[in-house]
Every structure is written in C-alpha cells, then in structure tokens.
Amino acid sequence: MRSLLKSKPLRHIASALRRAAGRLHERSSLRRLSSGLLLTMAAGLLVPALVGVTALTELRQKQIDQELVDKLENTAVLLGSSLVVPAWNYDIQGMTRITEAAMLDPQVVRITVRDPASAPLVSVEQPERRRGRSVVQRQDMRLSGQVIDKTEVAGSVEIEFDDSLAQQQFKNDRQVYAFILLGQLLLSLGLMLAALHLWVLKPLTSLSAFSSRVAGGDFEHPLDWSRPDEIGRLALQMDKMRADLKTSFAEQRAILTNIELGVIFERGGLIQLASRQAERSFGHPPGFMSGLPILAIYPEDARAGIASARAMAAIATGDGRHEEELMLHRRDGSQFWAHLRVRQLDPAQPQAGCIWVIEDISARKAVEDEVNRLAFYDPLTQLPNRRLLRDRLAQALAASARSGMHGALIFIDLDNFKSLNDTLGHARGDQLLKLVGQRLTHCVRESDTVARLGGDEFVVIVQDLGARLDECATQAEGVGEKILDALNQPYPLDGHVRHSTPSIGITLFADDRDSVDDLLKEADMAMYQAKTAGRNTLRFFDADMQAMLVQRAALEEDMRESMRLSHFLLHYQPQVVGSGRITGAEVLLRWPHPLRGLVPPAEFIPLAEDTNLITALGHWVLETACKTLADWSAQDDMKHLSVSVNVSARQFRQPHFVAEVMSILERTGADPHLLKLELTESLLVEDVEDIVAKMSALKSRGVGFSLDDFGTGYSSLAHLKRLPLDQLKIDQSFVRDILTDPNDLAIGRMVVALADSLGLTVIAEGVELAAQRELLAQIGCDAYQGYLFSRPLPREPFEACCRAARQAVA
Numbered sequence: 001m002r003s004l005l006k007s008k009p010l011r012h013i014a015s016a017l018r019r020a021a022g023r024l025h026e027r028s029s030l031r032r033l034s035s036g037l038l039l040t041m042a043a044g045l046l047v048p049a050l051v052g053v054t055a056l057t058e059l060r061q062k063q064i065d066q067e068l069v070d071k072l073e074n075t076a077v078l079l080g081s082s083l084v085v086p087a088w089n090y091d092i093q094g095m096t097r098i099t100e101a102a103m104l105d106p107q108v109v110r111i112t113v114r115d116p117a118s119a120p121l122v123s124v125e126q127p128e129r130r131r132g133r134s135v136v137q138r139q140d141m142r143l144s145g146q147v148i149d150k151t152e153v154a155g156s157v158e159i160e161f162d163d164s165l166a167q168q169q170f171k172n173d174r175q176v177y178a179f180i181l182l183g184q185l186l187l188s189l190g191l192m193l194a195a196l197h198l199w200v201l202k203p204l205t206s207l208s209a210f211s212s213r214v215a216g217g218d219f220e221h222p223l224d225w226s227r228p229d230e231i232g233r234l235a236l237q238m239d240k241m242r243a244d245l246k247t248s249f250a251e252q253r254a255i256l257t258n259i260e261l262g263v264i265f266e267r268g269g270l271i272q273l274a275s276r277q278a279e280r281s282f283g284h285p286p287g288f289m290s291g292l293p294i295l296a297i298y299p300e301d302a303r304a305g306i307a308s309a310r311a312m313a314a315i316a317t318g319d320g321r322h323e324e325e326l327m328l329h330r331r332d333g334s335q336f337w338a339h340l341r342v343r344q345l346d347p348a349q350p351q352a353g354c355i356w357v358i359e360d361i362s363a364r365k366a367v368e369d370e371v372n373r374l375a376f377y378d379p380l381t382q383l384p385n386r387r388l389l390r391d392r393l394a395q396a397l398a399a400s401a402r403s404g405m406h407g408a409l410i411f412i413d414l415d416n417f418k419s420l421n422d423t424l425g426h427a428r429g430d431q432l433l434k435l436v437g438q439r440l441t442h443c444v445r446e447s448d449t450v451a452r453l454g455g456d457e458f459v460v461i462v463q464d465l466g467a468r469l470d471e472c473a474t475q476a477e478g479v480g481e482k483i484l485d486a487l488n489q490p491y492p493l494d495g496h497v498r499h500s501t502p503s504i505g506i507t508l509f510a511d512d513r514d515s516v517d518d519l520l521k522e523a524d525m526a527m528y529q530a531k532t533a534g535r536n537t538l539r540f541f542d543a544d545m546q547a548m549l550v551q552r553a554a555l556e557e558d559m560r561e562s563m564r565l566s567h568f569l570l571h572y573q574p575q576v577v578g579s580g581r582i583t584g585a586e587v588l589l590r591w592p593h594p595l596r597g598l599v600p601p602a603e604f605i606p607l608a609e610d611t612n613l614i615t616a617l618g619h620w621v622l623e624t625a626c627k628t629l630a631d632w633s634a635q636d637d638m639k640h641l642s643v644s645v646n647v648s649a650r651q652f653r654q655p656h657f658v659a660e661v662m663s664i665l666e667r668t669g670a671d672p673h674l675l676k677l678e679l680t681e682s683l684l685v686e687d688v689e690d691i692v693a694k695m696s697a698l699k700s701r702g703v704g705f706s707l708d709d710f711g712t713g714y715s716s717l718a719h720l721k722r723l724p725l726d727q728l729k730i731d732q733s734f735v736r737d738i739l740t741d742p743n744d745l746a747i748g749r750m751v752v753a754l755a756d757s758l759g760l761t762v763i764a765e766g767v768e769l770a771a772q773r774e775l776l777a778q779i780g781c782d783a784y785q786g787y788l789f790s791r792p793l794p795r796e797p798f799e800a801c802c803r804a805a806r807q808a809v810a
C-alpha cells in the first residue's frame with residue numbers, strides 16, 4: 001500500500017485531497033463536516049481500488065512472464081525443428097539463414113547452434129543488448145524418421161530472450177489501470193459530492209443559517225420546508241423549537257417588561273439582559289444596560305467597592321445567594337435605596353452567571369425615614385429629640401470608654417424665652433427656636449450632636465475633646481463660650497430684631513460609669529447654676545449642685561405651701577431726699593421660712609420666676625402694698641409717702657397686667673399717684689411697643705415708674721426716650737464703690753445727666769455711707785435708699801421709723 005502511495009499520480013491525488021481537506025478544515029464546522037465526509041468517501045473509494053489494481057497488476061505480471069516463457073519454449077522448439085536438418089548436414093548457411101530469420105523477433109537477443117559435442121556452429125546476437133532480464137532456453141535438435149532410422153542428436157540450439165518488451169507492455173497496462181482508477185475515483189467522488197451537497201450540505205447550510213438567525217433572536221421567519229427525509233424532519237423540529245422559543249421569549253419579555261422588579265442577568269461581571277423596570281430604575285434607555293459591567297449599578301465612592309465585594313464574596317462563599325438593602329447608582333449619578341437579591345443560576349457552575357433582582361425601595365425608605373424622623377427628631381427644628389439624644393449619648397459614653405477621650409454634655413436653656421414667647425406669639429417663638437437650633441449646629445462639628453429636649457431646652461454632645469480632664473474642660477468651655485456668643489447675637493424675626501440670651505450648663509464625661517440620666521441631670525443642674533448666677537452665662541457641674549437642686553425642688557414646694565398659708569411678708573425700706581426726709585418706701589418681699597428663717601428674695605425670686613409663681617406672688621405684693629397706701633392715706637403723718645413695688649418682667653408681660661393694677665387700685669382705694677412701679681432694665685429687651693402701651697395706660701391713671709438696676713442692662717437711649725418713666729435708679733453695684741472707682745462715679749454722673757436730659761429724677765440704692773450720699777448729692781442725685789438710712793423693715797417698725805424721722809427733721 002505504501003509503495004502504491006508512493007506512485008506519482010496517487011501522491012498528487014492524496015496531496016490534493018489533503019489540501020482540499022486543509023482548506024475545508026479552515027472553514028466553518030459545516031465545512032469541516034463536508035471535508036470529513038469527502039475524505040472518508042475518497043478513502044473508501046481509493047483503498048479498494050488500490051487493492052484491486054495491485055492484484056490486477058500482479059496477475060498481469062505473472063501472465064506476461066508466463067507468456068514470455070511459453071513463447072521462448074515455442075520458439076526454441078520451432079527453431080530446433082528448423083535447424084535439425086541443416087545441423088545434421090552441417091549446412092552452416094542454412095543454419096545462419098534460419099537463425100537470422102529468428103532474430104527478427106525483437107525479444108530474441110542471441111541464438112547459438114551447437115553440435116552434439118556442444119561446439120558452437122552458428123551464433124547470432126543482437127548488436128545492441130536490451131536492458132531487461134535475460135531468459136535462456138536450450139533445445140536439443142533430434143533427427144529421426146525420414147533421414148535416418150534411429151533418433152540421433154544433431155546438436156542443440158540455445159536461445160536467449162530479453163523481457164524488456166514484456167516489461168514495457170506491463171508498464172503500459174499498469175498506467176491504463178491507474179488512469180481508469182483515477183477516472184472512476186473522480187467520477188464517483190464528483191457524483192457523491194454532488195449528491196452530498198444537494199441532499200445534505202446545502203440543507204444543513206440552510207439549517208445552520210436558520211439556527212444562527214434564531215440564536216440571534218429572529219423568531220419571526222419560519223423555516224418553510226416540506227421534505228420527507230430525515231433532514232426535513234430535523235427542519236420541522238427546528239422550526240417547532242423556533243416557534244416554542246418565540247413563545248417563551250415573548251412570555252419572558254412580557255414578564256421582564258411588566259414586572260415591577262428590576263431583573264438583571266449577569267455573567268462574567270457583565271450585564272447580559274436587564275428588565276425594563278431595571279432600566280427605568282437605573283435611568284437607562286431600553287437596551288442600554290446590556291454589556292455594562294455589573295459594578296456600574298453601585299455608587300462610585302468607597303462604599304461601592306465594599307458593597308459589591310460583599311455581594312460577590314457572599315455569593316461565592318455562601319449558598320450562591322445574597323440579599324441586602326443598600327444605595328445603588330443611577331445613570332445620572334443620583335442614588336436610590338434598593339433591596340438587592342442575587343442568586344447564582346447554578347451554584348455548581350459559577351460561570352453560568354447570576355440573576356440580580358432589584359427592588360426600588362426609595363418610597364418605603366422615605367416612609368421609614370419619615371417615621372424615624374417623627375420618632376427621633378424634633379419636628380420644629382429638625383434636630384434630634386430627647387429619645388435620639390439619649391441614644392447618641394449612650395453611644396458617646398461607650399465610645400469614650402473605648403477611646404479614653406473625654407466629652408462634654410452642654411445643656412442650654414434660653415433666658416426669658418417663655419415671656420418672649422407669650423409676648424411675641426408662638427410663631428415668632430418657633431422662629432427663634434429654629435434660629436437657635438441653626439446657630440448651635442454651626443457652633444459644633446458635624447460629628448457632634450445638637451438636640452432639642454423640648455421648649456427652650458437644647459442639649460449638645462461634644463466628643464473627643466482630649467484625653468486629660470483639664471484639656472477637655474478648656475475645650476468644653478471654648479465651645480460653651482462660642483454658643484453663648486452665637487446665641488447672644490440679635491435674632492431677625494419678621495422684620496424685627498430681637499435679643500435672647502442662654503444659660504448654659506456643662507458636665508464632662510470620660511467613660512460610661514455615669515448613666516445617661518445622671519449626665520443629663522448634671523448638665524441641667526449646671527445650667528440652673530448659670531441661671532442663678534445671673535443668666536447669660538455658663539457653669540460647669542460640680543457635686544454640690546446635686547444637693548442644691550434637691551434643695552431647690554424643696555424650696556419650690558415650700559414656696560407654694562407658704563403662698564397657700566399666706567406666710568409671705570412685706571418689708572419697707574425708706575427712700576429719702578436731702579439729709580433724711582422720707583418720701584416713700586420700696587416694698588421688698590420676705591419669706592419667713594419655718595426652718596430656714598427669713599429667706600432673701602435673691603434666692604427665691606428667680607425660682608418664683610422660673611416656676612411662674614411670681615405672677616401670683618407679684619399680685620399679692622401689689623395688692624398688699626396698695627392696701628398699705630390706702631391705710632396710710634388715712635394717717636396724716638404717713639399719707640404723703642409713696643410706695644415702690646418691684647414688678648418682674650414676667651408679671652408685667654401678662655396681657656391683663658394693666659387691668660390687674662387698675663382693679664387693685666380700685667379695690668384698695670389706693671392713690672395711683674403714690675404708687676411707683678419698679679421695672680428692671682431686662683424687661684425692655686423685647687416688644688417695647690407693648691411695654692410703652694402698658695406703661696402709658698397706667699401712667700394716664702397717675703401710676704409712676706422707676707427703672708431699676710439702671711446701667712446693668714441693655715436699655716438704649718432710643719427706648720428710654722419712648723418710655724413714660726419718672727425715675728432712674730442707680731444700681732447699688734455702682735454706688736458700692738463710687739467713692740473709689742472712677743468708672744462707677746462716671747456711670748453715676750452719666751445716669752444723672754441722662755435723667756436730666758429726659759426730665760427724670762434719680763434715686764441711688766445701696767447707700768451705706770454718708771460720704772456716698774454726699775458724693776451722690778454732688779453729682780445731682782435726688783433721692784437715696786440704703787442701710788445709711790434704714791434697712792428694709794416690717795410695716796410697723798417702718799412706720800415708727802418714719803415718725804421718728806419726721807420728728808427729728810421737725
């Protein structure tokens with residue numbers, strides 16, 4: 001076989017087939033199928049043909065060889081017969097003629113005639129030797145019959161054949177066989193290929209194109225074939241599959257288009273398919289999500305990496321599913337809350353991809369946020385409320401215990417907010433609270449917490465102020481001062497500028513040993529200390545404050561009890577002109593406490609103001625003072641005396657204050673001209689219109705007004721000019737050092753000058769020394785009040801004092 005293949009034509013065929021096969025191999029799979037079939041068919045035809053040709057040529061070779069042998073033998077016999085007589089006669093010429101005639105056969109190469117003793121008689125040889133094999137035949141020449149009686153050997157003849165002609169003949173035959181074989185092969189192959197192309201390859205090519213169209217999503221064009229054979233059945237089945245696919249794709253698309261969830265099919269990190277809702281959720285036009293990396297749905301910041309890594313890791317290491325709620329990224333860069341569920345199609349084959357189901361939960365989150373906001377935030381200021389504050393404080397304490405860093409809890413209460421709210425109205429009060437919240441937020445870092453406890457109470461948690469207590473205290477004080485300054489700035493409310501001040505209490509924390517409640521209580525107590533210290537200031541908490549607070553609560557209770565039992569008293573302190581003539585008295589409230597003795601008003605008046613007991617208490621003071629006035633009007637030596645009554649800002653701001661005073665005056669029969677109301681400067685901070693109106697109403701009935709503590713507050717000249725005042729009172733803080741402190745003296749002078757310019761009288765309080773009185777007289781002060789003349793006294797001793805003074809002057 002190998003030798004056969006080495007023959008040239010077959011080599012050509014084989015190499016041509018190989019080339020054809022090679023070319024076919026490079027083509028599509030269908031081409032590979034056809035080249036495979038072609039090779040198989042060629043081999044199937046070629047092998048039996050080669051075997052047949054081989055057998056045939058071998059047979060032919062034998063046949064030619066045999067023919068040569070037969071011919072040689074026949075020629076030898078014939079030649080022997082022809083030469084026997086000449087040989088017997090020793091006729092050389094005759095033998096030569098015969099042999100030369102025999103030599104005409106091209107296959108005969110040599111003829112040698114020998115005598116009986118084998119001596120050559122005639123020998124003829126072709127001049128040119130052939131190249132083939134030599135075959136020699138020797139034939140005895142026997143004479144018998146007609147010439148002699150017995151058989152005699154006349155000699156022998158030797159004939160030599162060359163087989164080259166026979167071999168040539170064989171070659172020619174073989175070529176003919178090869179050409180016949182080749183022709184048959186090519187014809188068969190051609191016919192088979194034509195049949196294969198027509199019946200198999202062409203339909204397969206059409207089916208392949210059809211399946212490519214279906215694979216590309218074209219389900220619309222059916223395969224309209226009617227062939228009864230196997231390929232026809234295959235085509236029918238494929239078309240049925242197309243129809244089924246069309247239906248199921250239509251169903252799938254209907255689901256993907258109408259489902260309210262976003263569905264993404266992802267493989268190898270790329271989005272293969274996205275539902276319409278997914279495209280809508282992410283803000284992509286239809287079809288635009290396919291091909292995008294799945295990471296594109298995550299926000300671009302650092303959380304995205306973490307979130308996506310979390311999802312991938314959970315899918316890879318878990319049971320092939322992952323679920324979480326997180327923010328996802330829209331095409332326009334905005335973000336939305338989503339519930340994300342990721343499932344692997346086949347956990348055994350991660351490369352098969354995942355289904356991502358995305359539910360836009362923005363609306364639900366918004367509701368949750370709203371609920372959360374309502375539960376944890378103050379609706380007015382949008383600041384954390386008490387509940388959230390407690391939670392944040394607990395977290396801050398835990399964090400402080402972990403880090404060893406100190407923090408501070410700052411309690412802020414607005415001074416006089418209640419009266420401001422009452423006089424300005426709730427809308428403006430709310431506006432003020434909002435501004436306070438905003439200012440507080442600007443005073444601290446974003447990580448700190450500003451909360452509103454309710455009313456005018458705010459709390460700030462400041463963290464990480466330092467590892468040392470002193471360092472922390474300094475920092476906290478800085479924050480407190482900043483808050484104090486910020487809240488002292490004027491508040492623009494509906495076109496009017498208002499003022500408000502805070503009292504601030506600060507407590508520090510360094511670990512979680514103190515409970516949330518303890519800390520809040522401490523900061524609250526510190527804030528009260530700030531209030532007691534005169535407001536608009538800040539105080540740190542210390543342990544004594546606890547006791548003080550308890551005492552304060554008890555005091556409030558006692559005060560209510562004393563009011564019920566009418567235990568309060570009025571003391572009268574003389575007001576004098578010149579060297580000692582008493583013109584009137586300031587009534588000063590006294591509280592004889594069953595256990596504590598006489599409690600000074602400086603201790604209980606602020607508490608009465610904070611608890612609003614001052615309104616009832618003030619009413620009682622006014623009524624009692626007016627009764628005294630009425631009593632004195634019946635006494636000749638007392639009827640000229642005026643009475644000054646302290647009126648707290650809260651009391652004055654009562655809407656019915658004017659009516660209340662009128663009604664008391666009427667009821668008691670007191671002369672309004674002898675009643676002087678002492679207002680504090682701090683009253684003038686808010687709603688001057690209302691104050692002017694009330695004062696004017698009372699003034700028109702004869703009631704006089706004195707401005708108490710003048711010089712300590714905020715009164716502006718513009719305000720003062722509008723108030724129907726009668727008197728300015730130089731505060732005792734300026735009188736105390738007026739002899740030694742040039743500033744205090746200058747203030748005294750300024751008050752007198754101001755009073756002159758406004759047409760008011762001036763009274764100095766806290767005059768303890770004659771030198772003080774003299775100096776005050778020198779600078780133009782009209783009246784005096786102080787221990788130099790008398791301490792505040794109960795009514796009877798006061799009356800006795802007045803009478804004694806009258807007699808002394810007389």
Ligand SMILES: Nc1nc2c(ncn2[C@@H]2O[C@@H]3COP(=O)(O)O[C@H]4[C@@H](O)[C@H](n5cnc6c(=O)[nH]c(N)nc65)O[C@@H]4COP(=O)(O)O[C@H]3[C@H]2O)c(=O)[nH]1
Nearest residue numbers: 588589600601602621646647648766767768785786787792
């Ligand atoms: N060191 C010193 N002090 C002198 C001298 N002369 C008088 N004082 C005190 O100075 C205070 C004067 O009253 P104020 O400035 O109206 O200040 C009053 C007033 O603002 C308030 N207050 C007293 N009674 C009433 C009241 O009935 N109603 C209201 N709203 N406040 C009152 O309590 C404050 C304190 O009253 P008090 O403790 O009675 O204190 C009184 C009086 O005892 C002196 O020479 N030296």
